[in-house]
Amino acid sequence: MQKNLVIVESPAKAKTIEGYLGKDFIVKSSFGHVRDLPSKDISIDIENDFKPKYVVPKDKKKLVDELRKIADKAETIWLATDEDREGEAISWHLMEALELSEDKVKRIVFHEITKTAILKAIETPRKVDINLVNAQQARRVLDRLVGYEMSPILWRKVKPSLSAGRVQSVAVRIIAEREQEIRSFTPKASFRVIGYFVNNEGKKIKAELDRKFDKWELADELLKKTVDSKFDVSSVESKPAKKSPVAPFTTSTLQQEASRKLGYSVAQTMTLAQKLYESGKITYMRTDSVNLSDLAMNEAENVITKSYGAEYAKRRKYTTKSKGAQEAHEAIRPVDLSEKDVNIDDGRTARLYDLIWKRTIASQMADAQLERTTLKISGNNIERVFVAKGEVIKFDGFLHVYLEGKDDAEEENEGRLPDLKVGDAMNADEINAIERFSHHPPRYTEASLVKKMEELGIGRPSTYAPTISTIQKRGYIEKKSTEGRKQKYRFGSMKDHSTSWIDKEENTGAEKNKLFPTDIGVVVNDFLVEHFKRILDYNFTADVEKQFDEIAEGEKVWFKMLNEFYKPFHADVENTMENSEKATGQRNLGIDPKTQKPILARIGRYGPMIQIGESTDEEKPKFASLREGQTIQDITLEEAIKLFDLPRVLGTFEDKDVIAAIGRFGPYVKVKSTFVSIKKDSELTPEEITLEQAMELYRNKLEEDKKKLISEFEEDATLKVLNGRYGPFIKFGKKNIRIPKGQEAEKLTYEDCVKIIKAAPEPKRKKK
């Protein structure tokens, strides 16, 4: 048995480190936190200095037992968890859970996984920093209090199963408020004037007037003046400029760039990066640091010098700008920078690696040297000038490898401008005045939301992706694409000494994979902002982070800080629970022409819906859920009334009604007790489908089901062996049970199946 046990957080890290240390060392992983507050209740003794009740979660028990056994036999236990608040807490929890005595424990830290860094760490051990641990406890307890006291208010006042929290609720607010801005935005029209000029030698140049007109009359006036204006080049100015590379990737910038350049979702990027990490191709992918190890910088210099020449190399150290960065790791970079391509079958993973390689290499390369030229053309009877801007690359530097993508379209820059001199006479081939409209602020993408969250200091590299998926799962926001709309605009032209105006049309405003708030998101956000201003404040996290830092410095007692926070917060909780109205987002659409009853749009037990009549009426009100794409804010009376056309009875089959409707999973027909989906591409709709068409869908479905059937049994009609997406399985009532390895599905007898069912573990509850 080894004398030394080293515990790190990640198993991949453990494997690497084990190679660096001698055989006296065994390196194990804690797989993250080993203790936490149980999820069933709040588990904090508020009266007693906010004492948390920690437990070892079920799925960690085996691991903790194993670690304890090894620790008992070891002479020294080296706690090598990350050097940040959470890492320090993991070390402390390990001491508690493994019952380690302080004299056997040494706490070590390193920011990069290199042999020198680790050996140096071993030489300079310290003790677990209890102040830092307490800062983490304060963070943990505050989040639990906020989440577990606010969420039940939503269950009561809005809808069951909703959630609220320090991070997710602010993320939803960002999306909801952007949508509000967009709604109240009115586009402003203005006219851009663009001239196409040519000199005697036939050299052509495009230049834009240095002002825009907000009135048509002014644009028209200018165009008319250009009819007999004489133009010449009035100035040419060139000056050198440079561009510098951006820092290596952090989690957040990797997510943004993979979204812009490769179109990956935030979650996708993380899954692929995890694969690269586990196969030893890249460094740790959840990091807020832009730092590169000296080893990596040396290697980058070598690779660049060899591949592109020494003039392309430039060592650079970057410093992080993001709020609350804890920098426990390196930036995300290839482990071996000389490996330009990675040999992986999956193209998506390979493309992500390529991006990381280029970004890392470019970050250690020379500036690009440019020459920017501004050329002005004046007309003899025009006060304004036409301007052309050009850019020439003198030395490409880092641009040879990589250029960061942009979220919003930039002003276009021409390449090299034609060689023209001051005084050159120019002829106006054509001058156009084009009506343009200002754009509303863009909706967020997943990645730009992460960027915003990072700026506000809410969330951490390990939680960006899960948070975005949580607020989608709760139905607060959704990812959608909009088609855009037709936009008419005026187009004026001066050509051959006369001017003319025509109307043109373009498609504008189309957006792909943007985040929209749902009705529930809007209602919940309004409710929380009204009743919990402090928590929903964009600066709340930054404020409490400052106090966590004070706790970490030993300047503040953690439970006193919590007490100051909790008193007013809990008062708000009680007050809101008792005194606030139910939040339904109710909108009165008008009167139903048929029944003369009011029609309301609001949020109900199961989401947004339309209600005809009041619940106090003698006759029960009628209800219908909103369809996809409809919102309480936008739905019209006509659209609302149409929702009550379904479900439709198409006719009968074997004495049972055949029904067409739209349900949770889209349009369907129901024949006897079988539901058949109406597929999107079938051109059938539940409003128009006939009995014959429905019966055909039904017969097709029965055919399909037959193909899936491997065997069924006389003994029990509810038990079947079927072929599914993941291979054969046993269906028993509503339960699906996998067939143990080594057994052939075709040969299973009824008795075999019963045996397998009995041996099968209880299915875990699915989280919805």
Add this chain to the structure above:
DNA sequence: CAGTGAGCGAGCTTCCGCTTGACTT
């Protein structure tokens, strides 16, 4: 929860941050 939305009332839902497999019909 593929049909619901009042009422009866119990029992359930929920946070953030650290880590991977297990699991999916």
